[in-house]
Amino acid sequence: MSASLPESLSLGLSPCPNDTYIFHALLHGLVPAPVAFRPHLADVEELNGMARRKELDVTKMSLGAAARIMDDYALLASGAALGWGCGPLVVAREPLPSEAWATARVAVPGLLTTANLLLTLHGGFQGPRQEMLFNEVMPAVARGDADLGVIIHEGRFTYQRLGLTKLLDLGEWWEGAFHVPLPLGAIAVRRNVPLETARAVQTAIAASLSYARAHPQASGDFVRAHAQELEESVTRAHIETFVTDYSLDLGEAGRAAIEQLVGRAAMLEGLRIPPQGLFLG
Incomplete structure (x- = not known):
C-alpha cells in the first residue's frame, strides 16, 4: 500500500438501514475518524460497478463481486453483512x-x-x-x-x-x-491506501458500530432519511438481521465463510485469489 497519507477518502455505502446504522456515528463526528470521508450513498450494485472501475477508496461491496476486484481492494474486518438466517x-x-x-x-x-x-x-x-x-x-x-x-x-x-x-x-x-454463515457484503479498501490509514479506518468503523449499539436511537433520523421502507418495525428487523457480531469483527469464522464464498465465485469465473489474500493485513 502507498506510503503517502491522504487527507480524505471517498466512502461508498448503501442507503440500507444496516449501513446507515453502522456508519452514522463515523459520518457525524461522534467517533474519531482517521481522515475526512467523502460519502457516496448508492445501491450496492452501483457500488460494485464503481469498485470494478476503482472509483472509491473505501466501499461497501457485494461479496459476489469480490473475486473480480480483489487485486485492487482488501476486505476489512469491520462493517460486514454476514450471519445466519439473513439470505436472499x-x-x-x-x-x-x-x-x-x-x-x-x-x-x-x-x-x-x-x-x-x-x-x-x-x-x-x-x-x-x-x-x-x-x-x-x-x-x-x-x-x-x-x-x-x-x-x-x-x-x-x-x-x-x-x-x-x-x-x-x-x-x-x-x-x-x-455449514458456515452466509457472507453477503463487506467493506473493502483500495490496496493503494496506506496500511496505517486502512487499519485506522477499520478500527473507526468498528467504533462507529459500537457507538450505534450503545446509543440505538442516535442514528434513527439518518437511517429513516435513506431507507426504502419507513415502517419502524421493518427498519428494526432489517438492522437486527443484517448487523451481527460479525459486523463488528469478522473473526476466524467470518473470514472462513468469505473465503468459501469468494473461492467458489473465483472457480466459477476462472479467476484466482490474489497472492496477498482477501483481507487487510
Missing part, C-alpha cells in the same frame, strides 16, 4: 414446483450481487436473468414481468404485502450446503 429469498406469484424453476425468468438485483451468485451456485435456475434495481424486483414479479424474483434488503420482510410467496431461502440453502 426467491419469490413468485404462486407456489411453483422445483422442476419449474430451471427455465423460469428470474429478476435479480444486479449481476454482481451475492444474491445472483447464490442463484448460480444453487444450480437449479438456468433460465434468463433480468437485472434491475433491488426495489424493482418484487413489483416486476407481481406484474408478471418475471416469473421469479430474488429479493434482498427490506424485501425479506415485505414481499407478502404484494401477494408473493417464498419458494426458497438461499441463505438456508447455503447454510445447509456449506
Whole structure:
C-alpha cells in the first residue's frame, strides 16, 4: 500500500438501514475518524460497478463481486453483512414446483450481487436473468414481468404485502450446503491506501458500530432519511438481521465463510485469489 497519507477518502455505502446504522456515528463526528470521508450513498450494485472501475477508496461491496476486484481492494474486518438466517429469498406469484424453476425468468438485483451468485451456485435456475434495481424486483414479479424474483434488503420482510410467496431461502440453502454463515457484503479498501490509514479506518468503523449499539436511537433520523421502507418495525428487523457480531469483527469464522464464498465465485469465473489474500493485513 502507498506510503503517502491522504487527507480524505471517498466512502461508498448503501442507503440500507444496516449501513446507515453502522456508519452514522463515523459520518457525524461522534467517533474519531482517521481522515475526512467523502460519502457516496448508492445501491450496492452501483457500488460494485464503481469498485470494478476503482472509483472509491473505501466501499461497501457485494461479496459476489469480490473475486473480480480483489487485486485492487482488501476486505476489512469491520462493517460486514454476514450471519445466519439473513439470505436472499426467491419469490413468485404462486407456489411453483422445483422442476419449474430451471427455465423460469428470474429478476435479480444486479449481476454482481451475492444474491445472483447464490442463484448460480444453487444450480437449479438456468433460465434468463433480468437485472434491475433491488426495489424493482418484487413489483416486476407481481406484474408478471418475471416469473421469479430474488429479493434482498427490506424485501425479506415485505414481499407478502404484494401477494408473493417464498419458494426458497438461499441463505438456508447455503447454510445447509456449506455449514458456515452466509457472507453477503463487506467493506473493502483500495490496496493503494496506506496500511496505517486502512487499519485506522477499520478500527473507526468498528467504533462507529459500537457507538450505534450503545446509543440505538442516535442514528434513527439518518437511517429513516435513506431507507426504502419507513415502517419502524421493518427498519428494526432489517438492522437486527443484517448487523451481527460479525459486523463488528469478522473473526476466524467470518473470514472462513468469505473465503468459501469468494473461492467458489473465483472457480466459477476462472479467476484466482490474489497472492496477498482477501483481507487487510
